[in-house]
Amino acid sequence: MLVSTVIGVNYGCLPALSITNVSKKSKIMSSIFKKTISVLGFLSIVGVGYCQELMMSFGPTFTTTEQIIPIVNGGMGDTNTDYMFSISYEHFFIKKPFSLFASFVRFDGYTFMFFEEGGFISYGNEIVGIGFSGVKVNRFDMGINYRLINRKKKFYLSPFIAMGVQISRKTGVEIYSELTPVNGPNYFELEPISADPRNTTQIVPSLGFRTGFIFWKRLNVGLCFQGVYAYKAYQKMYLKYEYKGVEQPTAEYEATGTGLYVTLGVGY
Protein backbone atom coordinates (compact mmCIF):
# COMPACT_ATOMS: atom_id res chain seq x y z
CA MET A 1 0.00 0.00 0.00
CA LEU A 2 1.45 3.35 -0.92
CA VAL A 3 0.10 6.12 1.16
CA SER A 4 1.05 9.73 0.83
CA THR A 5 -0.06 12.00 3.63
CA VAL A 6 0.37 15.59 4.67
CA ILE A 7 0.20 15.66 8.43
CA GLY A 8 0.33 18.74 10.51
CA VAL A 9 3.00 20.67 8.66
CA ASN A 10 0.50 23.26 7.58
CA TYR A 11 1.68 26.25 9.53
CA GLY A 12 -1.30 28.22 8.48
CA CYS A 13 -4.72 26.88 9.43
CA LEU A 14 -5.11 24.41 6.57
CA PRO A 15 -6.86 21.05 6.71
CA ALA A 16 -4.82 18.65 8.69
CA LEU A 17 -4.84 15.60 6.45
CA SER A 18 -5.06 14.65 2.82
CA ILE A 19 -4.74 11.18 1.31
CA THR A 20 -3.79 11.16 -2.34
CA ASN A 21 -3.18 7.56 -3.26
CA VAL A 22 -3.56 4.14 -1.73
CA SER A 23 -2.33 0.77 -2.94
CA LYS A 24 -1.84 -2.51 -1.07
CA LYS A 25 1.68 -3.64 -0.27
CA SER A 26 1.80 -4.83 3.25
CA LYS A 27 -0.65 -5.58 6.01
CA ILE A 28 1.65 -4.02 8.61
CA MET A 29 1.88 -0.74 6.79
CA SER A 30 -1.83 -0.83 6.30
CA SER A 31 -2.38 -1.30 10.02
CA ILE A 32 -0.10 1.60 10.91
CA PHE A 33 -1.81 3.95 8.53
CA LYS A 34 -5.24 2.85 9.64
CA LYS A 35 -4.32 3.79 13.17
CA THR A 36 -2.87 7.09 12.01
CA ILE A 37 -6.01 7.84 10.07
CA SER A 38 -8.10 7.00 13.12
CA VAL A 39 -6.16 9.42 15.31
CA LEU A 40 -6.35 12.20 12.77
CA GLY A 41 -10.00 11.45 12.20
CA PHE A 42 -10.58 11.86 15.93
CA LEU A 43 -8.70 15.17 15.87
CA SER A 44 -10.76 16.38 12.97
CA ILE A 45 -13.94 15.56 14.85
CA VAL A 46 -12.75 17.32 17.97
CA GLY A 47 -11.09 20.30 16.42
CA VAL A 48 -12.35 20.28 12.86
CA GLY A 49 -8.76 21.06 11.91
CA TYR A 50 -5.77 22.68 13.48
CA CYS A 51 -2.67 24.71 12.88
CA GLN A 52 0.53 25.36 14.79
CA GLU A 53 2.97 28.08 15.56
CA LEU A 54 6.58 28.09 16.65
CA MET A 55 7.82 31.20 18.37
CA MET A 56 11.26 32.38 19.48
CA SER A 57 11.36 35.10 22.11
CA PHE A 58 13.76 37.12 24.19
CA GLY A 59 13.21 39.33 27.16
CA PRO A 60 13.94 40.27 30.75
CA THR A 61 13.22 38.22 33.82
CA PHE A 62 11.90 40.13 36.80
CA THR A 63 12.41 37.49 39.44
CA THR A 64 11.98 38.61 43.01
CA THR A 65 14.58 38.24 45.70
CA GLU A 66 12.72 37.40 48.88
CA GLN A 67 14.03 39.14 51.97
CA ILE A 68 13.76 36.47 54.63
CA ILE A 69 15.85 38.52 57.06
CA PRO A 70 16.55 41.85 55.37
CA ILE A 71 19.65 43.95 55.75
CA VAL A 72 19.00 46.98 57.95
CA ASN A 73 17.92 49.87 55.70
CA GLY A 74 18.69 47.68 52.72
CA GLY A 75 15.62 48.61 50.75
CA MET A 76 13.47 46.47 48.53
CA GLY A 77 16.11 46.16 45.92
CA ASP A 78 15.85 44.82 42.47
CA THR A 79 13.87 42.37 40.41
CA ASN A 80 15.16 42.55 36.82
CA THR A 81 17.88 40.01 37.29
CA ASP A 82 18.66 38.68 33.85
CA TYR A 83 17.52 38.12 30.29
CA MET A 84 16.32 34.88 28.78
CA PHE A 85 15.46 33.13 25.56
CA SER A 86 12.22 31.27 25.17
CA ILE A 87 10.90 28.84 22.61
CA SER A 88 7.23 28.00 22.46
CA TYR A 89 4.86 25.87 20.47
CA GLU A 90 1.19 26.72 20.16
CA HIS A 91 -1.53 24.46 18.87
CA PHE A 92 -4.67 26.14 17.54
CA PHE A 93 -8.02 24.55 16.90
CA ILE A 94 -9.99 25.98 14.00
CA LYS A 95 -13.14 27.80 14.99
CA LYS A 96 -12.27 27.44 18.65
CA PRO A 97 -11.28 30.44 20.76
CA PHE A 98 -8.74 28.50 22.78
CA SER A 99 -5.35 27.03 21.97
CA LEU A 100 -2.82 24.88 23.77
CA PHE A 101 0.81 25.81 24.16
CA ALA A 102 4.08 24.52 25.52
CA SER A 103 7.12 26.68 26.18
CA PHE A 104 10.65 26.33 27.44
CA VAL A 105 12.80 29.00 29.06
CA ARG A 106 16.30 28.90 30.51
CA PHE A 107 17.94 31.63 32.55
CA ASP A 108 20.57 32.29 35.19
CA GLY A 109 19.15 32.21 38.69
CA TYR A 110 20.33 35.32 40.52
CA THR A 111 20.00 36.41 44.11
CA PHE A 112 20.77 39.97 45.18
CA MET A 113 21.16 41.66 48.52
CA PHE A 114 20.95 45.41 48.89
CA PHE A 115 22.48 48.08 51.06
CA GLU A 116 21.63 51.57 52.13
CA GLU A 117 23.00 54.17 49.73
CA GLY A 118 26.28 55.46 51.13
CA GLY A 119 26.45 52.71 53.73
CA PHE A 120 28.89 50.49 51.83
CA ILE A 121 31.90 52.05 50.13
CA SER A 122 34.34 49.67 48.51
CA TYR A 123 37.67 51.00 47.19
CA GLY A 124 36.06 54.36 46.50
CA ASN A 125 33.00 52.91 44.80
CA GLU A 126 29.60 53.11 46.39
CA ILE A 127 28.07 49.65 46.28
CA VAL A 128 24.31 49.29 46.70
CA GLY A 129 23.97 45.64 45.78
CA ILE A 130 25.86 42.37 45.64
CA GLY A 131 24.54 39.55 43.52
CA PHE A 132 25.40 36.06 42.50
CA SER A 133 24.19 33.37 40.12
CA GLY A 134 25.11 29.81 41.00
CA VAL A 135 22.25 27.99 39.27
CA LYS A 136 20.80 27.56 35.83
CA VAL A 137 17.03 27.48 35.85
CA ASN A 138 15.00 25.61 33.25
CA ARG A 139 11.24 25.83 33.11
CA PHE A 140 8.85 23.91 30.88
CA ASP A 141 5.27 25.19 30.82
CA MET A 142 2.08 23.79 29.34
CA GLY A 143 -1.07 25.82 29.28
CA ILE A 144 -4.16 27.04 27.55
CA ASN A 145 -4.73 30.38 25.80
CA TYR A 146 -8.08 32.04 25.30
CA ARG A 147 -8.55 34.61 22.54
CA LEU A 148 -10.50 37.65 23.54
CA ILE A 149 -10.43 39.22 20.08
CA ASN A 150 -11.80 37.71 16.89
CA ARG A 151 -9.09 35.57 15.36
CA LYS A 152 -9.57 37.16 11.94
CA LYS A 153 -8.26 40.46 13.29
CA LYS A 154 -4.59 41.33 13.00
CA PHE A 155 -4.37 42.29 16.63
CA TYR A 156 -4.80 39.64 19.25
CA LEU A 157 -5.00 39.49 23.01
CA SER A 158 -4.97 36.15 24.77
CA PRO A 159 -4.88 35.56 28.50
CA PHE A 160 -3.53 32.18 29.49
CA ILE A 161 -3.07 29.88 32.43
CA ALA A 162 -0.27 27.33 32.67
CA MET A 163 1.44 24.80 34.87
CA GLY A 164 5.15 24.27 34.61
CA VAL A 165 8.03 22.24 35.89
CA GLN A 166 10.91 24.41 37.10
CA ILE A 167 14.26 22.74 37.56
CA SER A 168 17.33 24.48 38.97
CA ARG A 169 20.77 22.97 38.71
CA LYS A 170 23.93 24.17 40.40
CA THR A 171 26.59 25.34 37.97
CA GLY A 172 29.51 24.85 40.34
CA VAL A 173 30.36 28.55 40.21
CA GLU A 174 31.50 29.95 43.55
CA ILE A 175 30.74 33.42 44.83
CA TYR A 176 33.75 35.74 44.99
CA SER A 177 32.62 37.70 48.01
CA GLU A 178 36.18 38.25 49.24
CA LEU A 179 36.66 40.60 46.30
CA THR A 180 34.53 43.25 47.96
CA PRO A 181 34.54 42.94 51.72
CA VAL A 182 31.67 44.77 53.36
CA ASN A 183 33.78 47.19 55.32
CA GLY A 184 31.91 50.35 56.19
CA PRO A 185 31.11 53.06 56.72
CA ASN A 186 27.79 51.73 58.07
CA TYR A 187 27.97 48.01 57.35
CA PHE A 188 30.81 45.77 58.55
CA GLU A 189 30.84 42.10 57.70
CA LEU A 190 31.56 39.58 60.44
CA GLU A 191 31.87 36.88 57.79
CA PRO A 192 32.09 37.23 54.01
CA ILE A 193 28.84 37.08 52.05
CA SER A 194 28.01 33.45 51.30
CA ALA A 195 25.69 31.82 48.79
CA ASP A 196 23.90 28.51 48.82
CA PRO A 197 22.79 27.46 45.33
CA ARG A 198 20.49 24.42 45.25
CA ASN A 199 19.21 21.76 42.93
CA THR A 200 15.43 21.95 43.03
CA THR A 201 12.46 20.64 41.11
CA GLN A 202 9.02 22.11 41.58
CA ILE A 203 5.65 22.54 39.92
CA VAL A 204 4.93 26.20 39.27
CA PRO A 205 1.57 27.74 38.27
CA SER A 206 1.51 30.82 36.12
CA LEU A 207 -0.88 33.35 34.64
CA GLY A 208 -0.34 35.83 31.89
CA PHE A 209 -1.35 37.16 28.55
CA ARG A 210 -0.04 37.41 25.04
CA THR A 211 -0.61 40.25 22.68
CA GLY A 212 0.66 41.25 19.28
CA PHE A 213 -0.05 41.37 15.60
CA ILE A 214 -0.40 38.74 12.92
CA PHE A 215 0.98 39.74 9.54
CA TRP A 216 0.05 37.97 6.33
CA LYS A 217 -2.02 35.57 8.40
CA ARG A 218 1.14 33.74 9.47
CA LEU A 219 3.84 35.96 10.91
CA ASN A 220 3.29 36.74 14.53
CA VAL A 221 5.14 39.53 16.34
CA GLY A 222 4.08 39.59 19.92
CA LEU A 223 4.69 40.18 23.56
CA CYS A 224 4.16 37.74 26.36
CA PHE A 225 3.74 38.68 30.01
CA GLN A 226 3.88 35.71 32.34
CA GLY A 227 3.65 35.81 36.10
CA VAL A 228 5.05 32.72 37.80
CA TYR A 229 4.71 31.62 41.39
CA ALA A 230 7.42 29.33 42.78
CA TYR A 231 7.91 28.31 46.40
CA LYS A 232 11.24 26.46 46.67
CA ALA A 233 14.38 28.59 46.96
CA TYR A 234 16.91 27.76 44.28
CA GLN A 235 19.53 30.01 45.83
CA LYS A 236 20.06 31.74 49.17
CA MET A 237 22.55 34.42 50.20
CA TYR A 238 23.68 35.24 53.70
CA LEU A 239 25.55 38.06 55.39
CA LYS A 240 26.61 38.14 59.02
CA TYR A 241 27.29 41.79 59.81
CA GLU A 242 27.21 44.80 62.09
CA TYR A 243 25.31 47.96 61.31
CA LYS A 244 26.82 51.08 62.87
CA GLY A 245 28.64 48.94 65.41
CA VAL A 246 25.64 46.85 66.43
CA GLU A 247 25.58 43.19 65.48
CA GLN A 248 22.47 42.32 63.48
CA PRO A 249 20.68 39.06 62.75
CA THR A 250 22.29 37.29 59.82
CA ALA A 251 20.69 38.67 56.67
CA GLU A 252 19.08 36.05 54.48
CA TYR A 253 17.87 36.55 50.94
CA GLU A 254 16.52 33.93 48.58
CA ALA A 255 15.21 33.58 45.08
CA THR A 256 12.62 31.02 44.00
CA GLY A 257 11.76 31.96 40.45
CA THR A 258 8.63 33.84 41.43
CA GLY A 259 8.36 36.86 39.20
CA LEU A 260 7.34 38.36 35.92
CA TYR A 261 8.78 37.10 32.65
CA VAL A 262 8.40 39.39 29.67
CA THR A 263 9.40 38.34 26.18
CA LEU A 264 9.21 39.83 22.74
CA GLY A 265 9.14 37.24 20.02
CA VAL A 266 8.56 36.29 16.44
CA GLY A 267 6.45 33.29 15.49
CA TYR A 268 5.37 31.55 12.34
Add this chain to the structure above:
Amino acid sequence: MLTNEESDDWTNYFTLNSDGSINTEKKVFQPKFNSAQTVDGKLAISNISWVESANGTPIFQWVYSDNSSSTGLNPTRTINPNETLSVTVNDGSGTSQTLNIEDILACSVENFAITNMGNNLYKFGPSFNASSSPYYTKWVFSDGTTSTANPAFKTFTSNGTVTCQAWRVSDNTLACQFTKPVNIKCGDKKEKSVTHIFNNAGGSGQKWKLDCSIWVQSSEVGCKSKYLKRVGFAWLPANNQGACADISGTYKREVNNPNKICNDITASGSKCLGNGTYPTSVSFTISEVPSVFREPNLLSSGHRIKVNGVWMGPGTGTMPRLFLD
Protein backbone atom coordinates in the same frame (compact mmCIF):
# COMPACT_ATOMS: atom_id res chain seq x y z
CA MET B 1 39.80 1.43 63.15
CA LEU B 2 41.94 0.70 60.16
CA THR B 3 40.45 0.34 56.79
CA ASN B 4 41.37 -1.96 54.01
CA GLU B 5 42.99 -0.47 50.95
CA GLU B 6 42.15 -1.16 47.38
CA SER B 7 44.16 -4.12 46.21
CA ASP B 8 45.42 -2.38 43.11
CA ASP B 9 47.02 0.33 45.22
CA TRP B 10 49.84 -2.02 46.08
CA THR B 11 51.13 -3.45 42.89
CA ASN B 12 54.44 -4.87 43.95
CA TYR B 13 55.12 -7.69 46.31
CA PHE B 14 57.91 -9.02 48.39
CA THR B 15 58.88 -12.28 49.94
CA LEU B 16 60.80 -12.40 53.15
CA ASN B 17 64.15 -14.05 53.51
CA SER B 18 65.56 -14.62 56.96
CA ASP B 19 67.88 -11.64 56.58
CA GLY B 20 65.03 -9.41 55.48
CA SER B 21 66.14 -9.21 51.87
CA ILE B 22 63.71 -9.52 49.00
CA ASN B 23 63.23 -13.01 47.63
CA THR B 24 62.95 -13.02 43.89
CA GLU B 25 61.58 -16.54 43.68
CA LYS B 26 58.22 -17.09 42.14
CA LYS B 27 56.73 -17.95 45.49
CA VAL B 28 55.25 -14.79 46.82
CA PHE B 29 54.24 -13.86 50.32
CA GLN B 30 53.33 -10.27 50.80
CA PRO B 31 52.28 -9.82 54.42
CA LYS B 32 49.66 -7.19 54.86
CA PHE B 33 47.19 -6.86 57.67
CA ASN B 34 44.45 -4.71 59.05
CA SER B 35 44.20 -4.35 62.78
CA ALA B 36 41.43 -2.80 64.81
CA GLN B 37 40.69 -2.39 68.47
CA THR B 38 37.41 -3.98 69.51
CA VAL B 39 34.94 -2.47 71.96
CA ASP B 40 36.32 -4.58 74.81
CA GLY B 41 39.87 -3.38 74.16
CA LYS B 42 41.13 -6.40 72.27
CA LEU B 43 42.84 -6.49 68.93
CA ALA B 44 41.14 -7.90 65.83
CA ILE B 45 43.55 -8.98 63.11
CA SER B 46 42.41 -9.20 59.52
CA ASN B 47 44.75 -10.88 57.07
CA ILE B 48 44.92 -9.29 53.64
CA SER B 49 48.28 -10.76 52.65
CA TRP B 50 48.99 -11.82 49.14
CA VAL B 51 50.29 -15.35 48.76
CA GLU B 52 51.21 -16.94 45.49
CA SER B 53 52.16 -20.58 45.38
CA ALA B 54 52.77 -22.98 42.52
CA ASN B 55 52.28 -26.00 44.72
CA GLY B 56 48.92 -26.34 46.35
CA THR B 57 46.97 -24.04 48.59
CA PRO B 58 48.95 -21.99 51.11
CA ILE B 59 48.18 -22.64 54.75
CA PHE B 60 48.09 -20.00 57.48
CA GLN B 61 48.64 -21.43 60.96
CA TRP B 62 47.99 -19.09 63.89
CA VAL B 63 49.56 -19.84 67.29
CA TYR B 64 48.22 -18.01 70.35
CA SER B 65 49.74 -17.31 73.82
CA ASP B 66 48.33 -20.46 75.35
CA ASN B 67 49.89 -22.55 72.57
CA SER B 68 46.51 -23.25 71.06
CA SER B 69 46.36 -22.80 67.32
CA SER B 70 44.04 -22.45 64.40
CA THR B 71 44.32 -22.51 60.65
CA GLY B 72 42.66 -20.33 58.11
CA LEU B 73 43.13 -16.95 56.51
CA ASN B 74 42.32 -15.04 59.74
CA PRO B 75 42.78 -15.77 63.44
CA THR B 76 39.67 -17.32 64.95
CA ARG B 77 39.61 -14.96 67.92
CA THR B 78 40.65 -11.49 69.03
CA ILE B 79 43.93 -10.92 70.85
CA ASN B 80 44.49 -9.46 74.31
CA PRO B 81 46.77 -6.39 74.37
CA ASN B 82 49.80 -8.22 75.79
CA GLU B 83 49.14 -11.53 74.17
CA THR B 84 51.56 -13.08 71.73
CA LEU B 85 50.58 -14.31 68.34
CA SER B 86 52.41 -15.76 65.41
CA VAL B 87 51.40 -16.86 61.98
CA THR B 88 53.25 -19.32 59.82
CA VAL B 89 52.52 -19.30 56.14
CA ASN B 90 53.28 -22.51 54.29
CA ASP B 91 53.13 -22.53 50.52
CA GLY B 92 52.45 -26.27 50.42
CA SER B 93 55.87 -27.31 49.18
CA GLY B 94 57.99 -26.81 52.23
CA THR B 95 58.55 -23.10 52.04
CA SER B 96 57.25 -21.31 55.07
CA GLN B 97 57.54 -17.99 56.79
CA THR B 98 56.69 -17.10 60.37
CA LEU B 99 55.75 -13.65 61.59
CA ASN B 100 55.27 -12.72 65.23
CA ILE B 101 52.74 -10.23 66.50
CA GLU B 102 55.18 -7.34 66.22
CA ASP B 103 55.78 -8.11 62.57
CA ILE B 104 52.07 -8.46 61.98
CA LEU B 105 51.37 -5.06 63.49
CA ALA B 106 54.35 -3.50 61.75
CA CYS B 107 52.96 -4.70 58.45
CA SER B 108 49.54 -3.22 59.14
CA VAL B 109 48.49 -0.85 56.45
CA GLU B 110 48.05 1.86 59.09
CA ASN B 111 51.78 2.38 59.14
CA PHE B 112 51.92 3.21 55.48
CA ALA B 113 49.24 5.85 55.15
CA ILE B 114 49.72 8.21 52.25
CA THR B 115 47.77 11.46 52.23
CA ASN B 116 47.47 13.94 49.38
CA MET B 117 47.84 17.33 51.04
CA GLY B 118 46.92 19.18 47.85
CA ASN B 119 48.97 20.67 45.06
CA ASN B 120 50.77 17.31 44.75
CA LEU B 121 52.29 17.54 48.20
CA TYR B 122 52.04 14.12 49.84
CA LYS B 123 52.34 13.17 53.48
CA PHE B 124 53.77 9.73 54.25
CA GLY B 125 52.85 8.41 57.67
CA PRO B 126 52.02 8.31 60.53
CA SER B 127 54.92 6.06 61.05
CA PHE B 128 56.15 4.05 64.01
CA ASN B 129 56.84 5.75 67.30
CA ALA B 130 60.58 6.30 67.08
CA SER B 131 61.13 6.11 70.84
CA SER B 132 59.26 2.92 71.59
CA SER B 133 58.74 0.94 68.42
CA PRO B 134 61.08 -1.85 67.38
CA TYR B 135 60.53 -0.65 63.80
CA TYR B 136 61.11 2.47 61.80
CA THR B 137 59.85 3.39 58.36
CA LYS B 138 61.79 4.43 55.35
CA TRP B 139 60.24 5.89 52.24
CA VAL B 140 62.02 5.29 48.94
CA PHE B 141 60.78 7.50 46.13
CA SER B 142 60.96 6.75 42.43
CA ASP B 143 63.24 9.72 41.78
CA GLY B 144 65.90 8.05 43.95
CA THR B 145 65.44 10.14 47.08
CA THR B 146 64.64 8.58 50.43
CA SER B 147 63.31 9.76 53.77
CA THR B 148 63.08 8.35 57.28
CA ALA B 149 61.25 11.41 58.59
CA ASN B 150 58.16 10.83 60.67
CA PRO B 151 55.97 11.80 58.90
CA ALA B 152 57.70 12.43 55.57
CA PHE B 153 56.55 15.02 53.03
CA LYS B 154 57.31 15.15 49.35
CA THR B 155 55.98 17.06 46.36
CA PHE B 156 55.65 15.00 43.21
CA THR B 157 55.99 16.80 39.89
CA SER B 158 55.17 13.75 37.79
CA ASN B 159 53.69 10.32 38.30
CA GLY B 160 55.93 8.02 40.30
CA THR B 161 56.08 5.41 43.02
CA VAL B 162 56.94 5.21 46.68
CA THR B 163 58.28 2.10 48.35
CA CYS B 164 57.21 2.00 51.98
CA GLN B 165 59.57 -0.03 54.15
CA ALA B 166 59.43 -1.19 57.78
CA TRP B 167 62.88 -1.81 59.24
CA ARG B 168 63.70 -3.61 62.48
CA VAL B 169 65.58 -1.32 64.82
CA SER B 170 67.33 -4.22 66.58
CA ASP B 171 69.37 -5.45 63.64
CA ASN B 172 68.51 -2.90 60.95
CA THR B 173 66.91 -5.52 58.73
CA LEU B 174 63.94 -5.07 56.46
CA ALA B 175 60.68 -6.45 57.88
CA CYS B 176 58.40 -5.68 54.98
CA GLN B 177 57.95 -3.29 52.13
CA PHE B 178 55.27 -2.23 49.71
CA THR B 179 55.51 -0.21 46.56
CA LYS B 180 52.65 2.09 45.80
CA PRO B 181 52.02 4.27 42.74
CA VAL B 182 51.62 7.98 43.26
CA ASN B 183 49.42 9.63 40.67
CA ILE B 184 49.72 13.36 40.64
CA LYS B 185 46.82 15.69 40.04
CA CYS B 186 47.43 18.86 38.09
CA GLY B 187 44.57 20.67 39.75
CA ASP B 188 40.86 21.09 39.27
CA LYS B 189 38.40 23.19 37.34
CA LYS B 190 36.88 26.22 38.90
CA GLU B 191 34.71 29.24 38.17
CA LYS B 192 34.07 32.23 40.41
CA SER B 193 31.68 35.07 39.95
CA VAL B 194 30.17 38.07 41.70
CA THR B 195 27.95 40.99 40.70
CA HIS B 196 28.41 44.53 41.96
CA ILE B 197 25.82 47.25 41.65
CA PHE B 198 27.54 50.62 41.58
CA ASN B 199 25.61 53.64 42.72
CA ASN B 200 26.34 57.04 41.21
CA ALA B 201 28.87 55.46 38.84
CA GLY B 202 31.70 57.88 38.11
CA GLY B 203 29.69 60.65 39.74
CA SER B 204 27.19 60.44 36.90
CA GLY B 205 24.19 59.71 39.05
CA GLN B 206 23.75 56.49 37.07
CA LYS B 207 23.44 53.02 38.49
CA TRP B 208 25.46 50.30 36.73
CA LYS B 209 25.61 46.59 37.32
CA LEU B 210 28.91 44.77 36.67
CA ASP B 211 29.02 40.98 36.63
CA CYS B 212 32.59 39.61 36.94
CA SER B 213 33.50 35.99 36.19
CA ILE B 214 36.72 34.01 35.80
CA TRP B 215 36.97 30.34 34.97
CA VAL B 216 39.17 27.39 34.08
CA GLN B 217 36.69 24.97 32.62
CA SER B 218 36.71 21.86 30.47
CA SER B 219 38.68 23.26 27.56
CA GLU B 220 38.75 26.95 28.18
CA VAL B 221 40.35 29.58 30.35
CA GLY B 222 38.61 32.91 30.41
CA CYS B 223 36.94 35.86 32.04
CA LYS B 224 33.87 37.92 31.35
CA SER B 225 32.54 41.35 32.26
CA LYS B 226 28.79 41.71 31.93
CA TYR B 227 27.39 45.19 32.40
CA LEU B 228 24.01 46.90 32.29
CA LYS B 229 22.66 50.31 33.19
CA ARG B 230 19.58 50.89 35.28
CA VAL B 231 16.89 52.58 33.21
CA GLY B 232 13.63 52.97 35.06
CA PHE B 233 12.63 49.56 36.34
CA ALA B 234 14.98 47.49 34.18
CA TRP B 235 18.65 46.90 33.50
CA LEU B 236 19.34 47.69 29.87
CA PRO B 237 22.29 47.96 27.48
CA ALA B 238 23.35 51.59 27.41
CA ASN B 239 26.07 53.87 26.16
CA ASN B 240 29.27 53.84 28.16
CA GLN B 241 32.80 54.95 27.44
CA GLY B 242 34.49 51.57 27.61
CA ALA B 243 34.35 48.05 28.98
CA CYS B 244 37.17 45.54 29.44
CA ALA B 245 37.91 42.04 30.60
CA ASP B 246 41.51 40.88 30.99
CA ILE B 247 43.26 37.85 32.35
CA SER B 248 46.79 37.20 33.55
CA GLY B 249 48.76 34.64 35.50
CA THR B 250 49.34 30.94 35.02
CA TYR B 251 47.34 27.77 34.81
CA LYS B 252 48.28 24.09 34.44
CA ARG B 253 48.21 21.94 31.36
CA GLU B 254 48.44 18.19 31.87
CA VAL B 255 50.76 16.28 29.53
CA ASN B 256 50.88 12.48 29.45
CA ASN B 257 54.07 11.68 27.60
CA PRO B 258 55.47 9.33 28.83
CA ASN B 259 54.44 10.04 32.44
CA LYS B 260 51.92 12.56 33.54
CA ILE B 261 53.44 15.97 34.20
CA CYS B 262 51.84 19.35 34.87
CA ASN B 263 53.18 22.27 32.84
CA ASP B 264 52.74 25.88 33.83
CA ILE B 265 51.13 27.91 31.05
CA THR B 266 51.16 31.68 31.03
CA ALA B 267 47.82 33.32 30.42
CA SER B 268 47.69 36.88 29.26
CA GLY B 269 45.30 38.95 27.22
CA SER B 270 42.38 41.29 27.25
CA LYS B 271 39.43 42.44 25.23
CA CYS B 272 38.02 45.91 25.41
CA LEU B 273 35.16 47.80 23.86
CA GLY B 274 35.42 51.52 23.23
CA ASN B 275 32.89 54.26 23.61
CA GLY B 276 29.48 53.15 22.43
CA THR B 277 26.43 51.07 23.11
CA TYR B 278 27.11 47.38 22.87
CA PRO B 279 25.45 44.16 23.87
CA THR B 280 25.73 43.38 27.50
CA SER B 281 29.15 41.79 27.88
CA VAL B 282 32.76 41.50 26.84
CA SER B 283 34.85 38.41 27.43
CA PHE B 284 38.36 37.14 26.84
CA THR B 285 38.88 33.41 26.44
CA ILE B 286 41.74 31.05 25.69
CA SER B 287 40.67 27.84 24.02
CA GLU B 288 42.70 24.94 25.30
CA VAL B 289 43.00 21.17 25.28
CA PRO B 290 40.62 19.57 27.80
CA SER B 291 43.34 18.85 30.35
CA VAL B 292 43.75 22.32 31.80
CA PHE B 293 43.51 23.11 35.47
CA ARG B 294 43.79 26.11 37.70
CA GLU B 295 46.64 26.82 40.06
CA PRO B 296 45.31 28.34 43.26
CA ASN B 297 45.74 32.11 43.37
CA LEU B 298 47.91 32.29 40.26
CA LEU B 299 45.28 33.30 37.71
CA SER B 300 43.41 36.57 37.98
CA SER B 301 41.10 38.75 35.97
CA GLY B 302 40.31 42.43 35.74
CA HIS B 303 36.83 43.75 34.95
CA ARG B 304 36.02 47.36 34.35
CA ILE B 305 33.64 49.79 32.77
CA LYS B 306 34.16 53.48 32.12
CA VAL B 307 31.33 55.82 33.02
CA ASN B 308 31.58 59.59 33.08
CA GLY B 309 35.32 59.38 32.46
CA VAL B 310 35.96 57.07 35.41
CA TRP B 311 36.98 53.43 35.21
CA MET B 312 35.51 51.22 37.87
CA GLY B 313 35.58 47.55 38.73
CA PRO B 314 38.04 44.90 39.97
CA GLY B 315 41.56 45.68 38.84
CA THR B 316 41.10 49.45 38.67
CA GLY B 317 42.41 51.89 41.22
CA THR B 318 42.83 50.14 44.53
CA MET B 319 40.16 47.55 43.90
CA PRO B 320 41.89 44.14 43.71
CA ARG B 321 41.71 41.78 40.79
CA LEU B 322 39.56 38.69 40.92
CA PHE B 323 41.85 35.76 41.78
CA LEU B 324 40.84 32.18 41.12
CA ASP B 325 41.77 30.69 44.46
